[in-house]
Amino acid sequence: MGENHPDVELRIPADSAYVAVLRTATAGLAARLDFTLDDIEDLRIAVDEACAMVLPQARENSDLTCTFDLAASKLTVAVTAECDSPRPPNRDGFAWTVLAALTNEVAAAVDGDKLTVTLARGTSDPE
Numbered sequence: 001m002g003e004n005h006p007d008v009e010l011r012i013p014a015d016s017a018y019v020a021v022l023r024t025a026t027a028g029l030a031a032r033l034d035f036t037l038d039d040i041e042d043l044r045i046a047v048d049e050a051c052a053m054v055l056p057q058a059r060e061n062s063d064l065t066c067t068f069d070l071a072a073s074k075l076t077v078a079v080t081a082e083c084d085s086p087r088p089p090n091r092d093g094f095a096w097t098v099l100a101a102l103t104n105e106v107a108a109a110v111d112g113d114k115l116t117v118t119l120a121r122g123t124s125d126p127e
Contacts, residue, residue, distance in 0.1 A: 006067035006068060006069050006078075007029075007068055007069055007070045008025070008029060008067070008068040008070070009065065009066070009067045009068070010022065010025055010065070010066045010067075010068075011063045011064070011065050011066075012063065012064050012066070013061075013062075013063060013064070014055060014058035014059070014061075014062045014063055014064040014081050014082075015055075016051070016052075016055055018064070019047075019048060019051045019055075022047050022051065022064075022066050022079070023044045023047055023048060025066070025068070026040075026043050026044055026047045026068070026075075026077060027040050027043070027044050029068050029070060029075060030043050030075050030121075032070070033070060033072075033073065033074075033075055033123060034123060035075070035121075035123050035124075036123070036124050038124070039121060039123060039124050042102040042103075042121065043075065043077070043102070043103075043121050045098075045102055046077075046098075046099055046102040046103050046119050046121065047066075047077055047079070047119070049095050049098050049099045049102070050077070050079040050099060050117040050119055051064065051079055052095060053089040053095055053096075053099075053108070053117050054079050054080070054081045054115055054116075054117055055081065057081065057083040057084075057085075057086055057087065057115055058081035058082065058083060059081070059082050059083060059084060062081065062082045063081075063082070064079065064080070064081050065079075065080045065081075066078065066079050066080075067080075073122050073123040074104075074120055074121070074122040074123070075120065075121060075122075076105075076118065076119070076120040077118070077119050077120070078116050078117070078118040078119075079116065079117050079118075080114050080115065080116040081114070081115055082113050082114055083113055083114070083115050084113070086110045086113060086114060086115035087110070087115070088108040088109070088110055088115070089108050089117065091108075099117075099119060102119075102121070103119040103120060103121045104120055104121050104122055105118075105119065105120040105121075106118070106119045106120075107119075
């Protein structure tokens with residue numbers, strides 16, 4: 001009962017053909033949190049970039065797990081794949097720079113045979 005469960009968890013084949021499902025889910029969940037259209041589009045692109053970092057290392061015929069944690073004004077997304085020899089993404093690379101620009105928080109972690117890229121973005125404050 002005291003365990004922390006993500007609000008939404010999706011498991012799809014670790015294949016770029018299925019990433020559109022995650023982008024659509026991201027947009028729908030961000031819309032529920034009243035994100036602006038620009039924020040929603042930034043999150044869709046960020047999830048795409050996170051998948052692009054994780055998928056090349058994913059084991060063949062494995063799954064990609066994506067968790068979404070919804071807070072009052074923040075959406076946190078974690079993309080995880082099982083890998084043979086997981087390596088964290090290059091934090092000096094273009095993809096990481098794009099991801100950092102599109103989100104408020106970004107992190108990568110290797111845990112055993114799993115690689116996870118986590119990103120978070122809050123709703124924009126109208127000014």
